Amino acid sequence: MTITKLRLIIQHLGFLVFTYGGFFRINLGQSIPCLSCPFVYSCTGFCYLMMLQRALGTLFLPLNATFTGVDPWAGVWQNFLNVLAGLLAFSILVIFLGKSWCGWLCPFGLVQDWITRLRRKLGIRESEILIRQKEKLSIIKYILLVYLIVMPIMAGVGWLPIDFILAFCNICPAKALMPLFAGDAQYIAMDFSTSVAMGFSIALTLVTASMLIGMFFKDRFFCLFCPMLALMNFYKKLYLLKLAKEPLACHGCGNCRRTCSMDNETVYRERVKRDVYDADCMGCFKCAEGCAADKSLLVKLGPLKVFSSSRRYAARI
Ligand code: SF4
Ligand code: SF4
Ligand code: SF4
Structure with missing residues (x-):
């Protein structure tokens, strides 16, 4: 699923x-x-x-x-x-x-x-x-x-x-x-x-x-x-369930930007920091799902990785 x-x-x-x-x-x-x-x-x-x-x-x-x-x-x-x-x-x-x-x-x-x-x-x-x-x-x-x-x-x-x-x-x-x-x-x-x-x-x-x-x-x-x-947004630093980016794994395909209903640019543009939770993000994780770079976008619950983007998964959807 x-x-x-x-x-x-x-x-x-x-x-x-x-x-x-x-x-x-x-x-x-x-x-x-x-x-x-x-x-x-x-x-x-x-x-x-x-x-x-x-x-x-x-x-x-x-x-x-x-x-x-x-x-x-x-x-x-x-x-x-x-x-x-x-x-x-x-x-x-x-x-x-x-x-x-x-x-x-x-x-x-x-x-x-x-x-x-x-x-x-x-x-x-x-x-x-x-x-x-x-x-x-x-x-x-x-x-x-x-x-x-x-x-x-x-x-x-x-x-x-x-x-x-x-x-x-x-x-x-x-x-x-x-x-x-x-x-x-x-x-x-x-x-x-x-x-x-x-x-x-x-x-x-x-x-x-x-x-x-x-x-x-x-x-x-x-x-x-x-x-x-x-x-x-005042709790931004404290969320347990959050979106994170591995900037070195990103190859700039732009799928994250295209799939986002809130038109957030932060996930796409960020090239240094791992914290990419935009102020207007609604935590749907569609960007992670659509990301075609292996392990570039991650959904984390505390220290646990719940989902990690992959080329195969993105191709499947
Ligand atoms: S959703 Fe209902 S309770 Fe909440 S702010 Fe709007 S009117 Fe008020
Ligand atoms: S989904 Fe939209 S309408 Fe509902 S609480 Fe979040 S920001 Fe407000
Ligand atoms: S989690 Fe959803 S709202 Fe947030 S940046 Fe990704 S696609 Fe946009």
Whole structure:
């Protein structure tokens, strides 16, 4: 079995479990490092981005005058410990699997791959313009990460309306699209209950529409903006499952560059270092599979070699 086939099977199993596991009372916890969206009522594992926003949004709530009878700072301390506990669980998962969460398990990543497959079936080529703009666009995910951290805190201390506690979720296209797979269209409907809710509804509609267009013309377009990928990049040096290169074995065929859905150049260009895990890499290992040089690209789990590129394997696929 090839890496691609195995990945496809795991991606689809992951999609089924993350999206419908709730029907079978499966619970994978609240710190999942991929977009397993809790807005899907039958979901199984909770995307950490929501948990982080909630934890930060409620961090300073005990200082609110309506909380009486307990030391408010003791409450803040307790909430801070909760933030750390969530972060610890998230960190363990990210360190173990690295960004392979994105390439192998993220349900929203798979939805993007389905859209790409549809485009290919229709015989439409990937947009060269979007590929050229990739580096500029991918900075946006760090801006969104700051937005995702700052807005909930500001809402929690009362400087912004309470809707900002889930500031990123309220504009996340997964919120609009993923519940559709469970037959729930409520998040694509406009919410006119308050002016802030209406503003978020309009923003969500615009973001979702532009992402759908982008995802059709560029593979994994949303991943360029995803704050989850930005957050995972902070663990780059610690991943156990990772991609490595033996620069002396590379003969520059360029297969790694051509097969990469994220259009990463690092694997191809690096001629000295072994660490070739690009900031936008999603850990799919298609590049290692397609590499036609013996032992040039390696997939490693800690010190163990899990896969090593070879001319024979590349010719077979
Ligand atoms: S970067 Fe892409 S694959 Fe990774 S969590 Fe975000 S949407 Fe999912
Ligand atoms: S809306 Fe997006 S960020 Fe929020 S929980 Fe769902 S997938 Fe995560
Ligand atoms: S660099 Fe390799 S592992 Fe990373 S996204 Fe591209 S093909 Fe996948």
